Structure formats: C-alpha cells, structure tokens
Amino acid sequence: MKVAISVGHYPQRQGNQIDWSNKRGKITEYSEGLLVAGHLMNMLVNRGIHTIPVPTGTLTEKIKFINKKRPNYAFEIHFNGFDRGYSGRVQGSECIAFTESREGVPLARLITKSISDRLGNRNRGVIESKRHAFVRDTLYSWAVIIEPFFMYREMMFFEDPAIHQKIAFAVLRGFVSHLNSQR
Numbered sequence: 393m394k395v396a397i398s399v400g401h402y403p404q405r406q407g408n409q410i411d412w413s414n415k416r417g418k419i420t421e422y423s424e425g426l427l428v429a430g431h432l433m434n435m436l437v438n439r440g441i442h443t444i445p446v447p448t449g450t451l452t453e454k455i456k457f458i459n460k461k462r463p464n465y466a467f468e469i470h471f472n473g474f475d476r477g478y479s480g481r482v483q484g485s486e487c488i489a490f491t492e493s494r495e496g497v498p499l500a501r502l503i504t505k506s507i508s509d510r511l512g513n514r515n516r517g518v519i520e521s522k523r524h525a526f527v528r529d530t531l532y533s534w535a536v537i538i539e540p541f542f543m544y545r546e547m548m549f550f551e552d553p554a555i556h557q558k559i560a561f562a563v564l565r566g567f568v569s570h571l572n573s574q575r
C-alpha cells in the first residue's frame with residue numbers, strides 16, 4: 393500500500409495567506425501545508441507505510457506525478473479561506489473527495505471528524521466534488537483534499553506551535569480508522 397502526500401499550491405503561488413508580521417511574518421497555505429505534510433510523512437513512515445512525497449509543482453504537475461506513481465491513497469493539504477472582507481461566521485474543518493468515490497468519501501469523512509474532534513472546531517463534513525482536479529484527475533488513487541480550518545477566521549490555531557503536528561496526527565488517525573474499516 394502506498395500513500396502520496398502533496399502540499400497545496402507552490403512557492404510562486406502560495407494560496408491563502410496572512411501577513412502575521414508581529415509573529416511569524418507571512419504565513420501561507422503553502423508554508424503551513426509543508427509543515428503539516430512533513431509531520432504526516434514522518435508519522436506514516438514510522439508506521440511502516442510506503443509514503444511518497446509529491447514534488448513541489450503546479451497542480452497539473454502534481455497530478456501527473458501521482459498518476460505515474462499510482463499510490464492507493466493521495467492526500468493534499470490546504471487551508472480554507474475566502475476574501476478578507478468576508479464578514480460571516482464561516483469556520484470549521486472539511487475535506488473534499490470525488491463525488492460518490494467509494495473509498496474517498498468515507499475516508500474524507502473520517503479525516504474531517506478526526507480533525508474537528510481534535511481541534512474542537514466545527515465539522516463541516518465532506519464536499520463531494522466533480523470540479524476539484526486533485527480528486528477528479530488522480531485516476532488510480534483514493535484522493536482527499538484536506539482543509540483543517542479557515543486561515544482568516546481561525547487564526548488562533550496558529551498560536552499553537554504544535555498545530556501542524558496535531559493536524560498531521562488527526563489525519564493519520566482518520567486514515568488508520570479507514571484502513572481498519574476496510575479489513
């Protein structure tokens with residue numbers, strides 16, 4: 393069994409970002425995703441799981457790489473966001489899986505629950521999507537896009553220096569629950 397781990401976005405276009413100058417400077421989906429992915433890969437390797445880091449690149453490049461390697465599972469780490477001017481109360485964790493994906497949807501559900509249980513934020517559930525290329529075009533893998541929380545609304549999570557490790561552990565636990573349910 394092989395698992396590919398991908399970080400959302402790439403150095404030239406880092407996704408959602410915040411200038412947190414009094415703390416850590418500019419933090420982005422990419423910078424935070426790298427940290428989560430690092431912890432997650434270590435945790436998977438420590439469990440003896442064949443783990444494949446997806447090289448940095450555009451989404452198309454990453455999907456191409458994954459299709460070449462054909463891992464059983466592929467995860468990509470993101471952080472949710474919306475325009476800074478947004479005044480609503482949108483918050484919580486969610487995952488995205490391909491519509492009606494036999495393993496992708498239940499796996500995404502377990503990961504979302506594991507994250508929201510551990511972070512104590514809202515469980516927004518699973519978005520079943522035909523639109524997101526990462527879950528649509530990874531042809532040989534059960535793929536999940538992971539969105540642990542909304543960067544702008546839930547900044548308090550970044551106050552916790554162990555947050556990346558916590559998210560990685562939550563993803564691992566959700567994934568292991570899924571593997572156990574497949575036996």
Ligand SMILES: [Zn+2]
Pocket residue numbers: 400401407408421470471
């Ligand atoms: Zn993103």
